[in-house]
Amino acid sequence: MARKQLAVADQPLRLDNQICFAIYSAAHAFNRVYKPLLDRLGLTYPQYLVMLVLWEKDGVPLKDIGERLFLDSGTLTPLLKRLEAAQLIKRTRSKEDERQVLIALTPQGQGLKEQARTVPHQVLAASACSIPELSAMKSEIAALRDRLNAAMGE
Amino acid sequence: MARKQLAVADQPLRLDNQICFAIYSAAHAFNRVYKPLLDRLGLTYPQYLVMLVLWEKDGVPLKDIGERLFLDSGTLTPLLKRLEAAQLIKRTRSKEDERQVLIALTPQGQGLKEQARTVPHQVLAASACSIPELSAMKSEIAALRDRLNAAMGE
DNA sequence: GCACATTCAATTGAGAACAATTAAATGTGA
DNA sequence: TCACATTTAATTGTTCTCAATTGAATGTGC
Numbered sequence: 191m192a193r194k195q196l197a198v199a200d201q202p203l204r205l206d207n208q209i210c211f212a213i214y215s216a217a218h219a220f221n222r223v224y225k226p227l228l229d230r231l232g233l234t235y236p237q238y239l240v241m242l243v244l245w246e247k248d249g250v251p252l253k254d255i256g257e258r259l260f261l262d263s264g265t266l267t268p269l270l271k272r273l274e275a276a277q278l279i280k281r282t283r284s285k286e287d288e289r290q291v292l293i294a295l296t297p298q299g300q301g302l303k304e305q306a307r308t309v310p311h312q313v314l315a316a317s318a319c320s321i322p323e324l325s326a327m328k329s330e331i332a333a334l335r336d337r338l339n340a341a342m343g344e
Numbered sequence: 345m346a347r348k349q350l351a352v353a354d355q356p357l358r359l360d361n362q363i364c365f366a367i368y369s370a371a372h373a374f375n376r377v378y379k380p381l382l383d384r385l386g387l388t389y390p391q392y393l394v395m396l397v398l399w400e401k402d403g404v405p406l407k408d409i410g411e412r413l414f415l416d417s418g419t420l421t422p423l424l425k426r427l428e429a430a431q432l433i434k435r436t437r438s439k440e441d442e443r444q445v446l447i448a449l450t451p452q453g454q455g456l457k458e459q460a461r462t463v464p465h466q467v468l469a470a471s472a473c474s475i476p477e478l479s480a481m482k483s484e485i486a487a488l489r490d491r492l493n494a495a496m497g498e
Numbered sequence: 499g500c501a502c503a504t505t506c507a508a509t510t511g512a513g514a515a516c517a518a519t520t521a522a523a524t525g526t527g528a
Numbered sequence: 529t530c531a532c533a534t535t536t537a538a539t540t541g542t543t544c545t546c547a548a549t550t551g552a553a554t555g556t557g558c
Contacts, residue, residue, distance in 0.1 A: 199461075200399075200400075202461070202464035202465065203396060203399060203400075203457070203460060203461065203464065204396075204400065205393065205396045205397060205400065205412065206486075207479075207482075208396075208464070208482070209471075209478045209479075209481060209482040209485070210371075210374040210378070210467065211393060211396075212481075212482045212483075212485040212486040212489065213367055213370050213371050213374060213485055214371050214374070214389075214393075215413070215414050215486075215489050216367050216485050216486070216488060216489035216492070217364075217367050217368050217371040218414055218545085218546095219414070219488075219489045219492040219493050219496075220364040220367060220368070220492060221545090221546090222492070222493070222496050222546095223492050223495065223496060224364070225546090225547095234512095234513065234514080235368075235514095236513085236514065236515090237513095239359065239365060239368070242357060242358070242359045242362075242365075243359060245354075245357060246354075246357075246358065246359065251536090252536080252537070253535090253536065253537085258359065259369070260369050260372055260373070261514095261515080261516095262515085262516070262517090263536075263537050263538065263539095264515075264516060264517080264518095264537095264538080264539080264540090265514065265515050265516070266537090267537065267538055267539085268513080268514085268538095268539095269513085269514075272513080287523075287524070287535090287536085288522080288523055288524085288536095289522070289523050289524070289535065289536040289537070290523095290535095290536065290537085291536085291537065291538095303357070306357060307353075307356070307357065310356035310357065310362070311356065313364065315495075316491075316492055316495035316496070317363075317488060317491060317492060317495075318491045318494075318495065319488060319491065324363050325361075325363075327363060327366075327481075327484055327485070327488070328361075328362070328363040328366045329366075330481055331363070331366040331367055331370050331481070331485070332360075332366040332369075332370070334370055334373075334471060334473060334481070335366065335369050335370035335373045337470075337471060337472045337473065338370070338373040338374060338376070338377050338470055338471060339373050339376070340472075341377065341469075341470035341471075341472065342373075342376050342377060342470070372515085372516095375515090375516090376516095379516085379517095388542095388543065388544080389544095390543085390544065390545090391543095405506090406506080406507070407505090407506065407507085415544095415545080415546095416545085416546070416547090417506075417507050417508065417509095418507095418508080418509080418510090418545070418546060418547080418548095419544065419545055419546075420507090421507065421508055421509085422508095422509095422543085422544085423543085423544075426543085441505090441506085441553075441554070442506095442552080442553055442554085443505065443506040443507070443552070443553050443554070444505095444506065444507085444553095445506085445507065445508095499558100500557100500558090501556100501557090501558090502555100502556080502557085502558105503554100503555085503556080503557100504553100504554080504555070504556090505552100505553080505554070505555090506551100506552085506553080506554095507550100507551090507552090507553105508549100508550080508551085508552100509548100509549080509550075509551100510547100510548085510549080510550100511546105511547090511548090511549105512545100512546090512547090513544105513545085513546090514543100514544080514545080514546105515542100515543085515544080515545100516541105516542090516543090516544105517540100517541090517542090518539100518540085518541090519538100519539080519540080519541105520537100520538080520539075520540100521536100521537090521538080521539100522535100522536085522537090522538100523534100523535080523536080523537105524533100524534080524535070524536095525532100525533085525534070525535090526531100526532085526533075526534095527530100527531090527532085527533100528529100528530090528531090528532105
């Protein structure tokens with residue numbers, strides 16, 4: 191009886207009951223799937239995310255990339271310097287506002303998009319999941335993320 | 345027309361269509377929620393995960409913790425040394441197999457469990473989500489993670 | 499019993515992440 | 529105009545993460 195009471199009180203602390211751990215470990219699992227695919231492109235996963243943003247819209251301020259990916263300048267500044275060293279992007283100060291750094295794709299960076307097109311399909315295959323299923327999960331998780339961020343923003 | 349064709353071909357590369365980014369950004373959002381709560385306990389989030397494992401079962405090999413959390417010795421060795429420096433755990437070589445390092449809670453580490461009990465509820469509140477909803481998402485995400493890991497394990 | 503493979507932890511190096519601080523540019527109110 | 533606040537990146541320090549390597553302990557086949 192006392193035993194059972196304790197076990198019940200411990201339920202909230204059980205690792206397998208925590209959605210945050212499911213998400214944390216799923217993020218690592220995705221990273222493991224992406225790694226060999228992105229190695230061929232010479233990108234890490236966060237670098238790939240930056241390139242996805244730039245392939246959608248080129249010549250954006252660092253700040254915009256940070257807002258899109260929920261990353262700050264302490265993360266992005268060195269990451270973008272590595273992408274510049276790899277000749278995939280170019281960093282220039284804005285003429286209108288010298289505080290801003292504008293990020294533009296080089297021809298190589300633009301060209302890498304074609305090589306990246308096969309990546310999503312291969313990840314999809316590894317997930318062994320249908321597109322509608324994944325799409326539904328994606329929306330739920332993004333909504334949860336937005337609620338968490340909203341809870342912190344007050 | 346040509347415009348539309350391009351847009352369709354670009355769909356798989358759109359950031360907002362990628363479940364991996366939803367998960368990646370949700371993991372960061374959780375981290376942001378946990379940070380102030382865990383600061384009071386003197387723990388980081390990965391350290392908290394290790395403590396969750398130990399609060400379930402004490403005196404386990406490093407390797408078992410790694411398998412449970414999907415982390416390797418390169419991550420755990422320095423992390424565990426910090427927990428030992430904080431007097432929350434004790435690391436000892438196994439008598440039966442000198443290669444293994446056994447991790448045991450100190451009285452302080454055991455005691456921290458009581459202070460940690462309030463954490464899950466506060467995270468739950470920030471998620472603004474019902475327990476059944478979270479539980480269902482958790483199971484789906486964990487299943488996706490397991491399929492991804494299985495795809496890599498071959 | 500001994501060569502060989504395996505297991506396990508530790509180390510090293512590169513990259514990612516955030517907090518806190520600094521510094522420069524810009525905007526604003528008196 | 530000038531003091532002050534705000535915005536934006538960059539820097540620094542700590543921690544986490546993995547890949548690759550090293551080294552010690554253990555197990556196995558002959």
